[in-house]
Amino acid sequence: MDLDTENRLASLLLEEARRLQLEADREGVHAYLRKPNVRHRPNSRFLTATVRGVQQANRVVEVDEMWRAREMELELESKLKRRNKERGDSRGEKRKGDSRNMSSSSKIEEGTAYNSSYSDQGGGLGDDEVEKFLHSSITL
Incomplete structure:
Protein backbone atom coordinates (compact mmCIF):
# COMPACT_ATOMS: atom_id res chain seq x y z
CA MET A 1 0.00 0.00 0.00
CA ASN A 37 -25.18 2.29 10.06
CA VAL A 38 -24.56 0.30 6.86
CA ARG A 39 -26.64 -0.74 3.88
CA HIS A 40 -27.78 -4.34 3.94
CA ARG A 41 -27.77 -4.85 0.17
CA PRO A 42 -24.73 -4.11 -1.96
CA ASN A 43 -25.11 -2.03 -5.07
CA SER A 44 -25.30 -4.86 -7.59
CA ARG A 45 -25.04 -2.63 -10.67
CA PHE A 46 -21.85 -1.06 -9.36
CA LEU A 47 -20.35 -4.44 -8.51
CA THR A 48 -21.31 -5.90 -11.90
CA ALA A 49 -19.78 -2.95 -13.74
CA THR A 50 -16.63 -3.21 -11.65
CA VAL A 51 -16.25 -6.92 -12.38
CA ARG A 52 -16.82 -6.35 -16.10
CA GLY A 53 -14.22 -3.60 -16.15
CA VAL A 54 -11.67 -5.80 -14.41
CA GLN A 55 -12.38 -8.69 -16.80
CA GLN A 56 -11.96 -6.41 -19.79
CA ALA A 57 -8.70 -5.00 -18.44
CA ASN A 58 -7.42 -8.52 -17.79
CA ARG A 59 -8.36 -9.55 -21.34
CA VAL A 60 -6.44 -6.58 -22.76
CA VAL A 61 -3.38 -7.52 -20.70
CA GLU A 62 -3.60 -11.14 -21.89
CA VAL A 63 -3.80 -10.07 -25.53
CA ASP A 64 -0.84 -7.73 -25.10
CA GLU A 65 1.18 -10.53 -23.51
CA MET A 66 0.27 -12.88 -26.36
CA TRP A 67 1.41 -10.35 -28.96
CA ARG A 68 4.67 -9.75 -27.09
CA ALA A 69 5.25 -13.49 -26.94
CA ARG A 70 4.49 -13.77 -30.66
CA GLU A 71 6.96 -10.97 -31.46
CA MET A 72 9.63 -12.71 -29.41
CA GLU A 73 8.91 -15.98 -31.26
CA LEU A 74 9.21 -14.26 -34.62
CA GLU A 75 12.48 -12.61 -33.60
CA LEU A 76 13.86 -15.91 -32.38
CA GLU A 77 12.72 -17.63 -35.55
CA SER A 78 14.35 -15.00 -37.76
CA LYS A 79 17.58 -15.24 -35.75
CA LEU A 80 17.59 -19.01 -36.14
CA LYS A 81 16.96 -18.73 -39.88
CA ARG A 82 19.78 -16.22 -40.25
CA ARG A 83 22.08 -18.44 -38.20
CA ASN A 84 21.18 -21.48 -40.32
CA LYS A 85 21.80 -19.56 -43.54
CA GLU A 86 25.16 -18.32 -42.29
CA ARG A 87 26.30 -21.78 -41.21
CA GLY A 88 24.83 -23.60 -44.17
CA ASP A 89 23.51 -26.08 -41.65
CA SER A 90 22.26 -29.31 -43.22
CA ARG A 91 19.68 -29.74 -40.46
CA GLY A 92 18.01 -26.49 -41.54
CA GLU A 93 17.90 -27.79 -45.12
CA LYS A 94 16.32 -31.00 -43.88
CA ARG A 95 13.57 -29.17 -41.99
CA LYS A 96 12.69 -27.10 -45.03
CA GLY A 97 12.45 -30.29 -47.09
CA ASP A 98 10.16 -31.88 -44.52
CA SER A 99 7.75 -28.98 -44.71
CA ARG A 100 7.66 -29.31 -48.51
CA ASN A 101 6.77 -32.99 -48.19
CA MET A 102 3.72 -32.20 -46.08
CA SER A 103 0.57 -33.10 -48.00
CA SER A 104 -1.16 -30.23 -49.71
CA SER A 105 -4.53 -31.37 -48.34
CA SER A 106 -3.40 -30.78 -44.75
CA LYS A 107 -2.14 -27.31 -45.71
CA ILE A 108 -5.48 -26.52 -47.33
CA GLU A 109 -7.41 -27.84 -44.33
CA GLU A 110 -5.47 -25.62 -41.94
CA GLY A 111 -5.99 -22.56 -44.12
CA THR A 112 -9.67 -23.35 -44.52
CA ALA A 113 -10.14 -23.66 -40.77
CA TYR A 114 -8.67 -20.21 -40.19
CA ASN A 115 -10.53 -18.59 -43.09
CA SER A 116 -13.92 -20.03 -42.16
CA SER A 117 -13.63 -19.09 -38.49
CA TYR A 118 -12.54 -15.57 -39.41
CA SER A 119 -15.34 -15.06 -41.89
CA ASP A 120 -17.93 -16.31 -39.40
CA GLN A 121 -16.97 -13.58 -36.95
CA GLY A 122 -17.29 -10.77 -39.48
CA GLY A 123 -15.15 -8.41 -37.43
CA GLY A 124 -12.09 -10.15 -36.12
CA LEU A 125 -10.64 -13.18 -34.46
CA GLY A 126 -12.24 -14.60 -31.36
CA ASP A 127 -10.35 -15.86 -28.32
CA ASP A 128 -10.31 -19.43 -29.63
CA GLU A 129 -8.87 -18.39 -32.98
CA VAL A 130 -6.14 -16.27 -31.37
CA GLU A 131 -5.21 -19.14 -29.07
CA LYS A 132 -5.20 -21.62 -31.97
CA PHE A 133 -3.02 -19.25 -34.00
CA LEU A 134 -0.52 -18.83 -31.19
CA HIS A 135 -0.33 -22.56 -30.55
CA SER A 136 0.12 -23.30 -34.24
CA SER A 137 2.99 -20.84 -34.48
CA ILE A 138 4.75 -22.52 -31.56
CA THR A 139 4.76 -25.91 -33.27
CA LEU A 140 6.42 -24.59 -36.45
Whole structure:
Protein backbone atom coordinates (compact mmCIF):
# COMPACT_ATOMS: atom_id res chain seq x y z
CA MET A 1 0.00 0.00 0.00
CA ASP A 2 1.40 3.41 -0.87
CA LEU A 3 1.92 6.22 1.61
CA ASP A 4 -1.02 8.36 0.40
CA THR A 5 -3.47 5.50 0.86
CA GLU A 6 -2.14 4.72 4.31
CA ASN A 7 -2.44 8.38 5.32
CA ARG A 8 -6.00 8.56 3.98
CA LEU A 9 -7.01 5.43 5.89
CA ALA A 10 -5.36 6.71 9.05
CA SER A 11 -7.21 10.02 8.78
CA LEU A 12 -10.52 8.18 8.32
CA LEU A 13 -9.85 6.05 11.37
CA LEU A 14 -8.87 9.09 13.43
CA GLU A 15 -12.02 10.94 12.34
CA GLU A 16 -14.20 7.98 13.31
CA ALA A 17 -12.43 7.73 16.69
CA ARG A 18 -13.06 11.47 17.34
CA ARG A 19 -16.72 11.09 16.40
CA LEU A 20 -17.14 8.09 18.67
CA GLN A 21 -15.37 9.93 21.49
CA LEU A 22 -17.82 12.86 21.17
CA GLU A 23 -20.80 10.49 21.17
CA ALA A 24 -19.36 8.60 24.14
CA ASP A 25 -19.08 11.87 26.07
CA ARG A 26 -22.80 12.47 25.44
CA GLU A 27 -24.23 8.93 25.61
CA GLY A 28 -21.67 6.90 27.49
CA VAL A 29 -20.31 3.50 26.55
CA HIS A 30 -23.35 2.69 24.41
CA ALA A 31 -21.91 4.78 21.58
CA TYR A 32 -19.21 2.13 21.10
CA LEU A 33 -21.62 -0.81 21.36
CA ARG A 34 -24.03 0.29 18.63
CA LYS A 35 -23.75 -1.33 15.25
CA PRO A 36 -22.60 1.02 12.48
CA ASN A 37 -25.18 2.29 10.06
CA VAL A 38 -24.56 0.30 6.86
CA ARG A 39 -26.64 -0.74 3.88
CA HIS A 40 -27.78 -4.34 3.94
CA ARG A 41 -27.77 -4.85 0.17
CA PRO A 42 -24.73 -4.11 -1.96
CA ASN A 43 -25.11 -2.03 -5.07
CA SER A 44 -25.30 -4.86 -7.59
CA ARG A 45 -25.04 -2.63 -10.67
CA PHE A 46 -21.85 -1.06 -9.36
CA LEU A 47 -20.35 -4.44 -8.51
CA THR A 48 -21.31 -5.90 -11.90
CA ALA A 49 -19.78 -2.95 -13.74
CA THR A 50 -16.63 -3.21 -11.65
CA VAL A 51 -16.25 -6.92 -12.38
CA ARG A 52 -16.82 -6.35 -16.10
CA GLY A 53 -14.22 -3.60 -16.15
CA VAL A 54 -11.67 -5.80 -14.41
CA GLN A 55 -12.38 -8.69 -16.80
CA GLN A 56 -11.96 -6.41 -19.79
CA ALA A 57 -8.70 -5.00 -18.44
CA ASN A 58 -7.42 -8.52 -17.79
CA ARG A 59 -8.36 -9.55 -21.34
CA VAL A 60 -6.44 -6.58 -22.76
CA VAL A 61 -3.38 -7.52 -20.70
CA GLU A 62 -3.60 -11.14 -21.89
CA VAL A 63 -3.80 -10.07 -25.53
CA ASP A 64 -0.84 -7.73 -25.10
CA GLU A 65 1.18 -10.53 -23.51
CA MET A 66 0.27 -12.88 -26.36
CA TRP A 67 1.41 -10.35 -28.96
CA ARG A 68 4.67 -9.75 -27.09
CA ALA A 69 5.25 -13.49 -26.94
CA ARG A 70 4.49 -13.77 -30.66
CA GLU A 71 6.96 -10.97 -31.46
CA MET A 72 9.63 -12.71 -29.41
CA GLU A 73 8.91 -15.98 -31.26
CA LEU A 74 9.21 -14.26 -34.62
CA GLU A 75 12.48 -12.61 -33.60
CA LEU A 76 13.86 -15.91 -32.38
CA GLU A 77 12.72 -17.63 -35.55
CA SER A 78 14.35 -15.00 -37.76
CA LYS A 79 17.58 -15.24 -35.75
CA LEU A 80 17.59 -19.01 -36.14
CA LYS A 81 16.96 -18.73 -39.88
CA ARG A 82 19.78 -16.22 -40.25
CA ARG A 83 22.08 -18.44 -38.20
CA ASN A 84 21.18 -21.48 -40.32
CA LYS A 85 21.80 -19.56 -43.54
CA GLU A 86 25.16 -18.32 -42.29
CA ARG A 87 26.30 -21.78 -41.21
CA GLY A 88 24.83 -23.60 -44.17
CA ASP A 89 23.51 -26.08 -41.65
CA SER A 90 22.26 -29.31 -43.22
CA ARG A 91 19.68 -29.74 -40.46
CA GLY A 92 18.01 -26.49 -41.54
CA GLU A 93 17.90 -27.79 -45.12
CA LYS A 94 16.32 -31.00 -43.88
CA ARG A 95 13.57 -29.17 -41.99
CA LYS A 96 12.69 -27.10 -45.03
CA GLY A 97 12.45 -30.29 -47.09
CA ASP A 98 10.16 -31.88 -44.52
CA SER A 99 7.75 -28.98 -44.71
CA ARG A 100 7.66 -29.31 -48.51
CA ASN A 101 6.77 -32.99 -48.19
CA MET A 102 3.72 -32.20 -46.08
CA SER A 103 0.57 -33.10 -48.00
CA SER A 104 -1.16 -30.23 -49.71
CA SER A 105 -4.53 -31.37 -48.34
CA SER A 106 -3.40 -30.78 -44.75
CA LYS A 107 -2.14 -27.31 -45.71
CA ILE A 108 -5.48 -26.52 -47.33
CA GLU A 109 -7.41 -27.84 -44.33
CA GLU A 110 -5.47 -25.62 -41.94
CA GLY A 111 -5.99 -22.56 -44.12
CA THR A 112 -9.67 -23.35 -44.52
CA ALA A 113 -10.14 -23.66 -40.77
CA TYR A 114 -8.67 -20.21 -40.19
CA ASN A 115 -10.53 -18.59 -43.09
CA SER A 116 -13.92 -20.03 -42.16
CA SER A 117 -13.63 -19.09 -38.49
CA TYR A 118 -12.54 -15.57 -39.41
CA SER A 119 -15.34 -15.06 -41.89
CA ASP A 120 -17.93 -16.31 -39.40
CA GLN A 121 -16.97 -13.58 -36.95
CA GLY A 122 -17.29 -10.77 -39.48
CA GLY A 123 -15.15 -8.41 -37.43
CA GLY A 124 -12.09 -10.15 -36.12
CA LEU A 125 -10.64 -13.18 -34.46
CA GLY A 126 -12.24 -14.60 -31.36
CA ASP A 127 -10.35 -15.86 -28.32
CA ASP A 128 -10.31 -19.43 -29.63
CA GLU A 129 -8.87 -18.39 -32.98
CA VAL A 130 -6.14 -16.27 -31.37
CA GLU A 131 -5.21 -19.14 -29.07
CA LYS A 132 -5.20 -21.62 -31.97
CA PHE A 133 -3.02 -19.25 -34.00
CA LEU A 134 -0.52 -18.83 -31.19
CA HIS A 135 -0.33 -22.56 -30.55
CA SER A 136 0.12 -23.30 -34.24
CA SER A 137 2.99 -20.84 -34.48
CA ILE A 138 4.75 -22.52 -31.56
CA THR A 139 4.76 -25.91 -33.27
CA LEU A 140 6.42 -24.59 -36.45
